[in-house]
Amino acid sequence: MNWKSLIRDVPDFPKPGILFKDITPILADAAAFGRLLDELETVLRPLHPQKIAAPEARGFIFAAPLAIRLGAGFVPVRKKNKLPYKTISVTYDLEYGTDTIEMHEDAVQKGERVLILDDLLATGGTAAAISQLVQKLGGLVVAHAFCIELTFLNGRKKIEPPQVISLHKI
Numbered sequence: 738m739n740w741k742s743l744i745r746d747v748p749d750f751p752k753p754g755i756l757f758k759d760i761t762p763i764l765a766d767a768a769a770f771g772r773l774l775d776e777l778e779t780v781l782r783p784l785h786p787q788k789i790a791a792p793e794a795r796g797f798i799f800a801a802p803l804a805i806r807l808g809a810g811f812v813p814v815r816k817k818n819k820l821p822y823k824t825i826s827v828t829y830d831l832e833y834g835t836d837t838i839e840m841h842e843d844a845v846q847k848g849e850r851v852l853i854l855d856d857l858l859a860t861g862g863t864a865a866a867i868s869q870l871v872q873k874l875g876g877l878v879v880a881h882a883f884c885i886e887l888t889f890l891n892g893r894k895k896i897e898p899p900q901v902i903s904l905h906k907i
Contacts, residue, residue, distance in 0.1 A: 740905045743769055744885065758887060758907070760856050764798065773884055774799065776904050777854075778806050784879045786852035788812050788845055790871060792838060792863050793819070795856040799884060803854065812844045812851070814867050825873055829866035838863070840870050847875030858883040858903055861892030868897060 743766065745759040763769045777799065790812040791800030797813060804811040817826060817837040824839035845851055851871045853864055864881045871878050881896050886903035893901050 738769060738772060740769075740885065741907055744907070758857060758859075758885070760795065760885065763884075773904070774802055774806070777803050777882065777884070780902060780904065781852060781854075781880070781882055782807055784852060785850060786879055787849045788851045788876070789854050790814055790840065790845070790851055790867055791854045792867060796854060799856055800854045809852070812840055814838050814840050814870065825870055827866045827869045827873075829862045831860070831862055836863075838866055838870070840867075840874075842874070845871055845874040845876035849876045850879045851876040852879055853881045854883070856884050858886040858892045858896075858901070859890050861890075861895030864892070865895045865897070 743763045745762055747757040747759050749755065750757040763773060786807060786809045788810045789800045789804045791797055792814045793816065801811050815838065817839055820839055820841055823842045825842050826837050826839040828835055828837040853867045855864060858864065868878050880900045880902055882902040884904050886906045888906050
């Protein structure tokens with residue numbers, strides 16, 4: 738499957754000078770979406786995660802069904818003041834500004850194996866921030882996984898080991 742052909746370029750979004758990579762054409766194609774979930778399951782099952790943490794909104798789309806397939810819990814990571822219970826937070830840099838994300842303070846237990854999953858690896862800021870949240874709660878990050886990696890942005894450099902897994906690189 739030609740994944741690159743299913744990713745739409747949207748210039749000047751969310752602000753001028755940014756070329757946004759839109760994965761919604763993959764989601765609109767049931768066969769492509771299913772195949773991507775199958776690939777994620779095959780590659781990530783051997784990691785035996787107990788939780789899958791993912792940022793809103795597009796990370797949720799892949800992480801929730803994958804968590805069910807792997808028998809893992811799903812941990813939503815949201816923007817500030819969007820979660821209803823007590824939270825922990827971290828502020829980080831984006832390619833177009835800063836942001837603050839949060840997770841519930843009881844979302845990850847000490848020693849739990851946590852997979853961090855998102856649709857796309859760009860600059861790595863969001864993934865690194867989620868890793869900080871997981872570690873604050875005592876979780877063990879087993880990997881950072883992405884459906885697509887924009888290699889020209891060098892996002893891997895911001896993410897600490899153990900490993901970064903990208904299914905497809907652009």
